[in-house]
Amino acid sequence: MSPKISRCLFPAAGLGTRFLPVTKEIAKEMLPLVNRPIISYGVEEAVNSGCNDIVIITGRTKRSIEDYFDRSFELENLLKSKGSIKLYEIIHAIASMANFMYVRQPEPLGLGHAVLCGEPICRDSYFGVILPDDVIKAESPALSQLIRVHEKLGGSVIALEEVPRSEVSRYGIVDADVFDETEGIYKIRDMVEKPSVHESPSRLAIIGRYILSPKIFKILSDTEAGIGGELQLTDALRRLLQEEPVWGVIYKGERFDCGTQDGWFAANVKLAMETPELRRIVIEAVKNFF
């Protein structure tokens, strides 16, 4: 049996230009999704999938991520002394849920480069990758669904979702054969990053969850910059396919795309509507507009 997946890498060094001006000095990953930073949803998903080492790739303006996942003794002591025990427990639990490690990506050279920055920590075994923009609500954590496929079939695994044809150019798209229809597992034949509608091999898009072979590092280190002048993870995965199997799995869950202002705003409203104490407030705030 393959060793347990215990590490999960979070690329979080992007400049967040789609959210300017708010992201001029604030990390996009720290924007709130209801009452918690976007990245905390992904970190909890990784922990609930069995990962206890969380590796975050950061850059300038990202220090608040490190502070968020660190202990805050002053705050904890204050809450305890005031008898706010419930809040104290919530705050205390944030830093104790995993081991947090950080690597700086000096320049935003693309997702592939961000993953490559994690090599010193992740080079010994298969590891998870979560793109924090893709928040996934699921009964069984999305990453754990990929881990199950890896444990059963070996090799690397990527999360897939069928998207409308008009949206294919926003994603990595795969060319794949059905392997297990009931489980939604595909054997990947090829993939292409952000194809045009005409070039797209299918409507099966890569979503921000991966189980990667450590072989990816060697490949990334000699892959040329691809579309957008960035080092693309999809281009390296395409080469990995020639060395070992790469599986795709249609994850079961609901995705909230927090990578754009529209998506993030809609995610806040939808999640608030699903939170009993907030649902009434949202309805009250908008009812006079209809």
Ligand code: G1P
């Ligand atoms: C990245 C990947 C792409 C994938 C997408 C999922 O693109 O490069 O293959 O489909 O995440 O969210 P980005 O959204 O960073 O441009």
